[in-house]
Amino acid sequence: MFEFVRSWYQRKFTDPHSVTLLLLLLCAFAVLYFFGALLMPVLVAVVIAYLLDWPVVRLLNLGLSRTLATILVVSLFCSLVIGTLFGFGPILWQQTSNLLQEAPAMLEQGKHYLLHLPIDYPALITPEQVRTLVASVESKAVEFGQVLVSVSLTSLKDVVAWLIYLVLVPLLVFFMLKDKTQLLHSVSALLPAQRRLIQQVWLEMNQQIMNYIRGKVFEILIVGGVSFVVFTIFDLRYAALLGVLVGLSVLIPFIGAALVTIPVAAVALFQFGVSSEFWSVLVAYGIIQALDGNVLVPLLFSEAVDLNPVFIIMAVLFFGGLWGFWGVFFAIPLASLVRALANAWSSTLEDASATQAQE
Template identity: 70%
Template sequence: MFELVSKWYKNKFSDPNSVTLLFIVLGLAISLYIFGPFILPVLVALVIAYLLEWPVAKIENVIKSRVLATSFIILLFSGVLLTMALGLIPVLWQQLSNLLQEAPVMLEEGKDFLLHLPDQYPTLISSEQVKALVATTESKILEAGQVILSFSLTSIKDIVAWMIYLILVPLLVFFMLKDKEVLTKSMSVLVPKDRRLIQQVWHEMDHQIMNYIRGKVLEIFIIGTSTFVAFWVLDLRYAALLGALVGFSVLIPFVGAALVTIPVAAVAMFQFGLDTQFWTILIVYGIIQALDGNVLVPLLFSEAVDLNPVFIIVAVLFFGGLWGFWGVFFAIPMASLVKALFNAWSDSWKPQTQN
């Protein structure tokens, strides 16, 4: 057994480039795991910098000034965010407060609907099963309410930190974009000389991460806007809030769409009952999800690494458990990074295995 492991190690890690890549990956993983919460503003700024790099590069080609191009794009991006904050957030907050006020009535109607199911379908479900389901649902709702309340109370102390982030993050984004080449050269000095595989993985992932972030933001905007328009045309209440939920649900592959179906169906049932309008809304929602998965995603992420859905779901669970929202957001790039690392190591091992 020991000889087998020793032979495997010599075959796989006799190349200095492989060892360098391994230590770099382990060092970054440990650093992110330990210091991730403390460098969150840097990670957020890095995401925004990746998002804005493409328009900055396009503007720079026209005006031949990186500083002016960065300043223009930062001001434009800040203006768009400010406009959305002043115009969209108050509407979403109002609809959310109205929905929370009506939630008890919706829950009671749902409870009455479930309790009458045994009368309509006595062969499919019994009253004892319905009562057990209602009791379990009520306990879960109470637990969720307690979690939300405790989160809201503990998050009050983070308001000052978020105010600081609102100042630090734009500054970080500005200097990351303006001094991109200087920062890249500075980081390259810290990397050992045996970095052929590091450069291979970096070149493979740099373009993919940029395309992923830009594509994911476009997907959120397109799906959220189209869902809002569809629900507004169908006269569904809380159309803006539900459209925003559906838009952000694309951050969680496969699972997000299924989870958001619950509030969409609940609001539609509360407003229209099991009428034709209810089924129309669900059909339209299903069409939007189908177009997203079969048309929009292939167009926006045509250059993404082909990953099996099992690997994507495992990546969402693993990295989401490690880093929460940002782990879910970067689950696909991180899974692609893991695949790129294995491909790089495999390429470095092939010549040795052939000799």
């Protein structure tokens, strides 16, 4: 066993470039794990900067200076965000408030349907099973309500922090875009000379992260917008809120679509009952999810969809457990990073084997 470990270590880490890459990864992991909450504005700014770098580059190709292009792009982005918040925010707030007020009635109606299942299907389900299921659902609903209350109370303490972030993040984005070349040069100067594998992994991941962030934003807008239009056509209540939920559900691959099915089905059942309209809404929602998974995702994430769904779900669970929302958001790029690291160390092994063959 010791010989096997020693042989593996000699193959993988006798190259100083491999050791440098490993140390850099360990340092980055430790910083994000222990200081991720403090660095949250910086992480948000990095994501937005990746998103806005593409239009800045297009303006640079038209002959504008980087400063002017950055001012135009950041100003337009801030205007769109503010306009969306003030134009769409009140609608979402009102629909959310109405939905929370009607939630007890929806639960009672769901309980009514469950209690009638033993009468309609006596061979499939018993009254004891229904009572157990109803008790479980009621307890989960109470726990969820307590979580909402606790979150709302703790969020009041963070209002000042959010106000500071609203000022800091746009400033960070502006300077990251304007001084991109100088910042990259400064970071490169801090790295050691043995950085061939670091550069290899960076070149492979930089474009993937940029394409992923841009594609994920487009996916949220397209799926959310199409869902809102479809729900409006069916005259489904809370169409705007449900459209936003469906759009945000794409942040969690595979799992998000299953979770958001619950509120969509609950609202449709409460409004239409078990009728043709109810089934039409569910069929339309299923078609949207199918088109998203089989058409839109391959188009937007052609470099990442070759990852096996098992690895993607494992990445969501692992990185989401470590870093919460951002771990889930970057689950696919992080899984791609693991693959890029494996490729980099494999290339090191191949180079070493080639050197030994030449000798």
